[in-house]
Amino acid sequence: MTNHSRRTFLAGTTAAAVAMLAPGKYATAREASSPAVTAPISGVFQRTIGKIEMLSVSDGANSFPRRENFVSNVPPVDVVRALQAARLPTDTITLTFTPVVLKTNGRVIVIDTGLGEAAFRQSNGVGGQFHTNLEAAGYDAAAVDRVLITHFHADHIGGLVTADGRAAFPNSEIWVPAAEYAFWLNNANMARAESEATMANFQRARRIFGILGDSVRTFEPDTEVAPGVTSMATHGHTPGHTSFVVESGADKVIIQGDVTTHPALFIRHPDWHGATDMDAEMAQQARIKLYDRAVAEGMLIQGFHFPFPALGHLAREQDGYRLIPIG
Incomplete structure (x- = not known):
């Protein structure tokens, strides 16, 4: 594993989502197209950021009963009222999963990888759709140059490996946040795991990164991790959770991972704490800092669990923010 310095189904909610995957969400197109995506493909949304081509690529969606401590x-x-105000069901939570693909300076970059091939098979194609949709958009996983990871929950790293335990991106470097790698690969931290879901996260990280071996590289915050892509520390959801700022010319987009998992709740009420945030106070501070910047700079924001195509702008609203979706 190489360290890069500044110079150069799951814990909590998503675990419940994976456990309850059932057929019936998001059909996936299978017609191949050129990497320019010249025709609409279900589950793929294209946008340009200056000279950078950006694809939102669906990994599927899942609904599960809302827990009282969500x-x-x-x-x-109060949660019920917020869901009602957003005209959403009050007894069910629906999460979408949307990795990103960038074509920048001739390189193909993937940000997060979805649930993976095993989940695709388990769910009869409801979850783990990313690789199928990537192929439908004309991209070969073997041609991906680099994969960037926001954090180590299963819906973000599951697609790094195939169902039979091989590297899903065989020719790619896998770049991960140094603080995230250090936490989940630490024996003492694993020994202190307080729940089965957290223990499963430790075990999964060890299995996946053991398979990937020397292709894994770590990076610090404020590092240019790909042409036009800079890492940004947004710790709290997990110890090393990281977002990415993509910039080309006058255009910018924040790839925010799980800074918030549910826009109607945690964007509208940024001081609310998600049950899956490992350090909820730190997550709150990161969320407000990031969203204040997005509003001040008029930046587009991409959220892994936002409704597909998972892109929008933020506006201030009372004591929080409001997501204005595009597409």
């Missing part, structure tokens, strides 16, 4: 620091009745 938001951990407010009464459940």
Whole structure:
């Protein structure tokens, strides 16, 4: 494993989502097209960021019963009211999963990888759609130059390996946040795991990164991790959770990973704490800092769990923000 310095189905909610995958969400197109995506493909949305081509590529979606502690620091009745205000079901949470593909300076970069091939088979194609949709868009996983990871939950790293335990991107470097790698690969941290879901995260990280071996490289915050792509520390959801700022010319987009997992709840109420945030206070601070910047600079924002195509702008609204989707 190489360290890069500044110079150069799952814990909590998503675990419940994976456990309850069932057929019926998101059909996937299978017609191949050129990497320029000249015709609409279900599950693929194209946008340009200056000279950078950006694809939002669906990995699927899943609905599961809302737990009373889905938001951990407010009464459940407040959560119900927020869902009602957004005209969403109050007894069910739906999460979408949307990795990103960038074509920048002749390189193909993937950001997060979805649930993976095993989940695709388990769910009869409901989850783990990323690789199928990537192929439908005309991209070969063997031609991906680099994969960037926001954090080590299963819906973000599951697609790094195939169902039979091989590297899913055989010719790619896998770049991961140094703090995230250090936490999940630490024996003492694993020994202190307080839940089965957290223990499963440790075990999964060890299995996946053991398979990937020397292709794994770590990076620090504020590192240019690909042409036009800079890492940004947004710790809290996990110890090393990282976002990416993509910039070309006057255009910018923030790839925010799981800074928030549910826009109607945690964008509208940024001081609410998600049950899956490992350090909820730190996650709150990261969320507000990131969203204040997005509003001030008018930046586009991509959220892994935002409704597909998972892109929008933010506007201030009372004591929080509002997502204005595009597409």
